[in-house]
Amino acid sequence: MTLAEQLVGIAQRPKSEADLARAALHLLDWLGCIAAAQGSPAGQSALRFAGWSQLAEGVAPDARAEETAFVTGALGNVLEMDDLHRASLLHVGDVVCAATLAAALTRGVSGPALLSALVSGYEVAIRIGSAAAAQGYAPWYNSATCGVFGAAMASAEIAGLAHPADALAQAGMSASGIWQCRLDPGTGKQLATAQAARSGLVAAQLVEAGFTGPNRILEGELGFFAIYYPNADPHVVTAQPDADFAIHEVSFKPYPACRHTHAAIAAALDLAGPPPARVEVATYGAALTFCDNPAPETAHEARFSLQHCLAVALTRGAPGLADFEAAARADPVLADLRARITLCEDAGMTAAFPGQMGARLTLWSPDGAARSRNRATAPGDPEDPLSTAAINAKAHRNLCHGGASPEAATGLIEACHALPEARDLTPLRRALTRALTHGAADAPLC
Template sequence: MFSLTQQLVVLLRRPISPADRQRAAQHLLDWLGCSVLGVRSNAGEKFLSLLQSLATDGPCTVLAHDAVDWQSALWVNAAIGNIEEMDDVHRTSVLHPGPVVIPAAIAAAQRLAASPQQLLDSIVIGYEAMIRIGQSLGPDHYRFYHNTATCGSFGSAAAVASLLGLTDEQFVWALGNAGSRTGGLWQMRHEVVDSKQFHTVDAALTGSLVAYAAESGVRGPAAILEGPQGLFAATSPEAVGERVLAPEADWLMWQCSFKPWPACRHVHATIDACQRLVVRRPLSDIQRIEVRTYRDALVFCDRSQPQNTLQAKFSLQHAVAVCLLHGAPQLSHFNEGCFQDPIIDRLRGQVQVTECEAFQRAYPNHFGASVTLTFADGSSTSEEVSDAWGDPENPLSGEELTDKANTLMRAAGVPEAQRQQLINATLALPDANSLDPWLQQWPTSTGAFE
């Protein structure tokens, strides 16, 4: 009887097409845009400062820093991709693959002098492992565990195992040991801390280490998922193991969503509903604002009085107020000057958030929300969306995805010529002969930013 992990490795050996590699390049571009801006943040500076005492010279590229050893590169590159809350997301697994899988794959690809095609293939495979295990976990897991952290080590292990060319047995060992060390508790949401960045760092580093260890013969448990003291038994008794092996026509990367707005994904459907509203009267006429959405959006984002930028990004009330006052939300709308604005504060106070049974039934296959404005004269207007912008049913176009990356890099201070060169080089990776010309376009010192 083969374990779930053994059968998963067989699925990870499927052919990867040129279209799949092009999709991987888009996710790589999306991660770069988020990371270039993330490394310029206060949180990014903290992880950069670690390099001063930990790093040694090496072959691996770090944003805003000189080349260092592969582990130090992971410390920064895996920490910065989710800081701005614009990283890619997979809905039914409720996790963000890019910030974990991509830094691990890049570090290993540089260490092993891999080709661009091998890098892209490893990203496809890492996403697949991470998502398949994530979608098998039940909602009981997500109540306490950060799925990006608990499943991320599987994704990074699979990506690095692919680049190393591990045998099936070694691949199983890597995944088994990744699962034996996984973790990431949600308690961080209740305090002003940087643990979310550390979660992605630890997942990327753990997965990488167990893959290298497996190459050296370090064995791992094959039944780490379904075993009597495995991941499911310990962290998710409601898990459905069959979902690890669910048949799919395409690689699950194609089911991932790109985030257009600089806020938690649970806020995006509400933002989209606000964008559809047509309000032809002063905002002072609004008497009540009602947001109806699914339960997890309330659990994570019912926050009427955000006290910092991160809390503003996790506030349904703040997102609604920003949209009504400014239209499409921009990066600056979640900064201190905006979330302390008295007009924004007044609008936030009018927002009531409630769970909607229909949206809850559709979740997590669909992230939906409605927004209703009721005016002083008793009239009202309402809009709803079933799928947030950027989801597969409502996708960003290639041009919109490129515009997002360009906007984030511009906000970080990357000069226009360098932005265009980096974007073009990233999207050209499926047909490139070497990673070096692409890596040479990275802004790898503070002097590369305006």
């Protein structure tokens, strides 16, 4: 059997009630992320591209699945609140949730079928991503290049394909997304995840129409790993085939900032007290590569600034969306503290990356006394999980930020939690329509 065929077998194992409930939480978290982002410049660009005035058009009964996957796939990472699997360096929900929801709404499947497909899609994306990230970051944006396989798997399961491995093969033929989008301003990341969501969905549609793909798309001499990730460890793809589903290893992000800042933010919140005279952060090398920016000029740059995130956490508490906007960036108190924060690499933390993304924070008071806090994990990681109530609260805030009324936000949260028992997706579609109808009379900003 090829790697793709073995992987399909692993992904399509029976799912438990706990697996389905976990998938419902990730779908809800992602829906909050895309709702909050629909009014952003990137969100507005995606909506204009589709000719939509609001995200609610993507869940209408006559919406085209490919278009819905593309537009919603563009929005999950805009505000940096998307879920993350550490070992694979994957923001899985950005791609897999977008494709799965689009496919499921078109097919009219049951709630359990939608959630089962999500679990399968997460499994495929994470296993391929973990093999690809065996040596850390590569020039490719894993969320897109590896995420497309998860989107294809979930879409194939929704469609009831007899040979889902062919969908993985077609997905591999369209895998794309290089990391230059990290180095230059713009919306390249949004295009990468949008294209991956749509390509995964289309891969399943092509197979349903009779297309077949290269069987050894993953392990072949000109296959995915050989060409994209020559340092990958393909054995990871099928290791521990009976392990718990990987969706349980995915982290939720409580703060709207790059995940590389989260352990440091948590350490700062642990050390709450008088403003320090100076601050030192010791962390792993990738965090410094991504997030060393003492003078961010945009909201996006501020979300990738350890200095700004820590200044906010130490003076204002847990960061929220407003803490990255122009007024916060220009706040002289935050600017002064950013200038007194130094960063350094910890070799042990670098060696533990990407399995761990930790930080050690040391604060010095004006009299020279030091306080320190080490964080190997961050809130939202499997070792320090967010409660269901906290995930619900995050989704509620994000849905309201995107234009939903408190009642509409609550309705969507309830509809997501009801999916494991839902015979069809009618209640979910209704709740989505109400919550994503921006500017509706019953949906004031909150």
